[in-house]
Amino acid sequence: MDSDEDLLDAYDGDSAEDYYYSGGDSDVDDYIAGGDEDEDDGGDCGYASDDDSTLRSEKVYTVLKVSDIQQRQEESISHVSSVLSISRVAACVLLCHYKWNVSQLHDEWFADEEKVRRTVGLLSRPVVQFPNAKELTCGICFESHPLDQIHSAVCGHPYCTTCWKGYITTSINDGPGCLLLRCPDPSCRASVGQDMILKLASDEDKEKYSRYFVRSYIEDKKKTKWCPAPGCENAVEFELGSNIYDVTCLCSHGFCWNCTEEAHRPVDCGTVSKWILKNSAESENMNWILANSKPCPKCKRPIEKNQGCMHMTCTPPCKFEFCWLCLGAWSDHGERTGGFYACNRYEAAKQEGLYDEAERRREMAKNSLERYTHYYERWASNQTSRQKAIADLHQMQTVHLEKLSDKLKEPESQLKFVIEAWQQIIECRRVLKWTYAYGYYLPEHEHAKKQLFEYLQGEAEAGLERLHQCAEKELLVFLGDDEPQADFKTFRPKLAGLTRVTRSYFENLVRALENGLSDVNTQPACSTSISSKNADGAGKGKGGKGKGSTSRSGRNAARDGDDDDHWNCDRCTYANPDSVSSCQMCHNER
Amino acid sequence: MANSNLPRRIIKETQRLLSEPAPGISASPSEENMRYFNVMILGPSQSPYEGGVFKLELFLPEEYPMAAPKVRFLTKIYHPNIDKLGRICLDILKDKWSPALQIRTVLLSIQALLSAPNPDDPLSENIAKHWKTNEAEAVETGELTAFLLALRHKKFPSSHSSLLFANFYS
Ligand SMILES: [Zn+2]
Ligand SMILES: [Zn+2]
Ligand SMILES: [Zn+2]
Ligand SMILES: [Zn+2]
Ligand SMILES: [Zn+2]
Ligand SMILES: [Zn+2]
Ligand SMILES: [Zn+2]
Numbered sequence A: 001m002d003s004d005e006d007l008l009d010a011y012d013g014d015s016a017e018d019y020y021y022s023g024g025d026s027d028v029d030d031y032i033a034g035g036d037e038d039e040d041d042g043g044d045c046g047y048a049s050d051d052d053s054t055l056r057s058e059k060v061y062t063v064l065k066v067s068d069i070q071q072r073q074e075e076s077i078s079h080v081s082s083v084l085s086i087s088r089v090a091a092c093v094l095l096c097h098y099k100w101n102v103s104q105l106h107d108e109w110f111a112d113e114e115k116v117r118r119t120v121g122l123l124s125r126p127v128v129q130f131p132n133a134k135e136l137t138c139g140i141c142f143e144s145h146p147l148d149q150i151h152s153a154v155c156g157h158p159y160c161t162t163c164w165k166g167y168i169t170t171s172i173n174d175g176p177g178c179l180l181l182r183c184p185d186p187s188c189r190a191s192v193g194q195d196m197i198l199k200l201a202s203d204e205d206k207e208k209y210s211r212y213f214v215r216s217y218i219e220d221k222k223k224t225k226w227c228p229a230p231g232c233e234n235a236v237e238f239e240l241g242s243n244i245y246d247v248t249c250l251c252s253h254g255f256c257w258n259c260t261e262e263a264h265r266p267v268d269c270g271t272v273s274k275w276i277l278k279n280s281a282e283s284e285n286m287n288w289i290l291a292n293s294k295p296c297p298k299c300k301r302p303i304e305k306n307q308g309c310m311h312m313t314c315t316p317p318c319k320f321e322f323c324w325l326c327l328g329a330w331s332d333h334g335e336r337t338g339g340f341y342a343c344n345r346y347e348a349a350k351q352e353g354l355y356d357e358a359e360r361r362r363e364m365a366k367n368s369l370e371r372y373t374h375y376y377e378r379w380a381s382n383q384t385s386r387q388k389a390i391a392d393l394h395q396m397q398t399v400h401l402e403k404l405s406d407k408l409k410e411p412e413s414q415l416k417f418v419i420e421a422w423q424q425i426i427e428c429r430r431v432l433k434w435t436y437a438y439g440y441y442l443p444e445h446e447h448a449k450k451q452l453f454e455y456l457q458g459e460a461e462a463g464l465e466r467l468h469q470c471a472e473k474e475l476l477v478f479l480g481d482d483e484p485q486a487d488f489k490t491f492r493p494k495l496a497g498l499t500r501v502t503r504s505y506f507e508n509l510v511r512a513l514e515n516g517l518s519d520v521n522t523q524p525a526c527s528t529s530i531s532s533k534n535a536d537g538a539g540k541g542k543g544g545k546g547k548g549s550t551s552r553s554g555r556n557a558a559r560d561g562d563d564d565d566h567w568n569c570d571r572c573t574y575a576n577p578d579s580v581s582s583c584q585m586c587h588n589e590r
Numbered sequence B: 001m002a003n004s005n006l007p008r009r010i011i012k013e014t015q016r017l018l019s020e021p022a023p024g025i026s027a028s029p030s031e032e033n034m035r036y037f038n039v040m041i042l043g044p045s046q047s048p049y050e051g052g053v054f055k056l057e058l059f060l061p062e063e064y065p066m067a068a069p070k071v072r073f074l075t076k077i078y079h080p081n082i083d084k085l086g087r088i089c090l091d092i093l094k095d096k097w098s099p100a101l102q103i104r105t106v107l108l109s110i111q112a113l114l115s116a117p118n119p120d121d122p123l124s125e126n127i128a129k130h131w132k133t134n135e136a137e138a139v140e141t142g143e144l145t146a147f148l149l150a151l152r153h154k155k156f157p158s159s160h161s162s163l164l165f166a167n168f169y170s
Helices: A003-013 A013-018 A027-038 A050-060 A066-083 A088-097 A102-111 A113-120 A163-174 A177-182 A193-199 A203-219 A268-288 A356-364 A369-408 A412-441 A447-474 A485-514 A528-542 A548-559 B008-019 B103-115 B125-133 B135-154
Strands: A063-064 A136-138 A143-147 A224-226 A235-236 A246-248 A254-256 A294-295 A303-306 A309-314 A321-322 A566-568 A575-577 B025-029 B038-042 B052-058 B069-072
Touching: A063 A066, A063 A246, A066 A088, A066 A102, A066 A203, A088 A102, A088 A113, A088 A177, A088 A193, A088 A203, A102 A113, A163 A177, A163 A193, A163 A203, A177 A203, A193 A203, A203 A224, A268 A369, A268 A412, A369 A412, A369 A447, A412 A447, A412 A485, A447 A485, B008 B025, B008 B103, B025 B103, B038 B103, B052 B103, B069 B103
Parallel strands: none
Antiparallel strands: A063 A235, A136 A143, A224 A235, A246 A254, A294 A303, A309 A321, A566 A575, B025 B038, B038 B052, B052 B069
16 A cells, blocks of 8 residues: 555656656657747646646636626725715716726726716706605606605606606616616616615516626626536636636636637637638538447448547457547557557548448548548547546546445545546547647648648547546446456556646647647757757746746756656657566557 | 506597697597507608608507607608618617607607708618718708608698598508
């Protein structure tokens, strides 16, 4: 047990991350590592490691629950009412008019109070008075009413209770305009305070009114927006000026604050809307692709995809293992193809006469759809995988984790790494999905970029596949009824390690793609240029630019060479103990 | 049927419209439905519509006076804020409606709209463009339309039963 915990501790520290994250020998690995250094002056808010992301969410955006909004409104009302020495009701009227912009309200109020009062209808005294009347004629129903049934705003225009109720309910049911309600007299337009509205409105209308009131705080402001998830009532306040818009609501919905589509880093908003438009234009052609089954490339029986990862196994007796995306044999994926998955490559899909599926596709290829089909299918597959992973995570959290904890006699807190793995898978599926939109719009003629892109994407695909498979299939063993306790000791560091490696890789991938793979044209991405950057980066790091600095210098240290008793796998960057000669993650030879 | 339970306010408004009509305006409720009014507005003097008689219909919806009356020109009219179907672009008939307004104030506002068309808030794009680019010509065309279409009304006193005009316009 002791050694286990030590291991766990090691994974929690920065150092472990740095071991996993190390530059390989290849230029491209260095290139992608370089993306990190390039980033230092920009808003550094990738979905980073846990500590990074808390730092970021404080800085760049805040999720506001309804109660948070109400509290802020409360603060503004109290503040305005005390600074301007006016009632809270009047403060509400002013704040609604000024769209909760307290400083603009202050400025204009102190510049010309009378003008502000006139504009918003905040009268200081009545314009009509009936000092001796016992009865008054209501200006709406034209009936006479005793004074106790007559109400008026500050202006004094008399209307009876029934007519006021009708007036207020009509206005509330007309929409948020009720927040700026005025006296019914067309020449008067004195504001009708919240106190009067709440006194006369029905319970149902009062509730609607309060909802409009809360909404006004979000909708009238430039820097706040509602979370677009159905049924979610939270809002997100965004620090304008940051150019990275991905936010995650407390409801766990991740979306782009700028365009409110689902989160789509590393692709920009324009590309996303182009892509969505394209998808809807092509939806008819694409329907067959969304089908959840494909013929096994070997025995032609339809095989349903019910797992998140792309590694398919046909039902017995065939048991053929193949890749869902390219329908190639799974054995061709990985080491033997030179270290990256060919199935992300468009060119590969065009290979002649391998499978029926390819035939079918070639028919479609007579028109320009083929290229789009390639990207769309991969985009959609990752989306489906992601949905499945979300369901799996839920299942894990609600059912399996407890079971596992009982079985292994470990507290659930010690099994957090399983949850983290699933969260990472979900996030990576999202990123990977959008890289296919990115690839679709990458100009055909930029060969170097395209090549680099496909390499990076292939590596991402392979890495995520390893992680997904580990979390999905290897974990199954421990959920069964047997007692394979011993294996769990090796499973833990493996899954936790894969999670870290994959997270690191995807972070860098996102940054590199967001930079438009910009270095590819200006300079050859070679080891020397990267190492000079590293030195530079480490120097800046000392200045202490937030969290980034420590991990950066730490990484550099790790990259300097294989540390003491570890060696870093060239391919997947896993830090292996010196005692083994092939990588524990990917079986790559040292 | 529709006339039973007519709110006191509508009865009072109707009585006053009949007993003290506003100058240049007549409005009388239909016998079958006291919420439906036949309206006639004289083209205001010194306006392109001077000399014309314009027929309108006005209906008080169930929610009246919380909701605005529905008003429409039945006589064809060439005006930037009135469309081919006779629908009127007037703020108090929409978002600026207040229950403290009345049938009388609505009709007076429509009369005023004939005196002062508002090409910046058009209902009929073409006419508004026309109006803006060549006011003189528009005035002429408006005059002509008003003249041609309203000429026949002129032969009848405006208080005369509107049924008489049904043969010409509908
Ligand atoms: Zn008033
Ligand atoms: Zn009343
Ligand atoms: Zn939400
Ligand atoms: Zn966006
Ligand atoms: Zn098979
Ligand atoms: Zn494949
Ligand atoms: Zn490896």
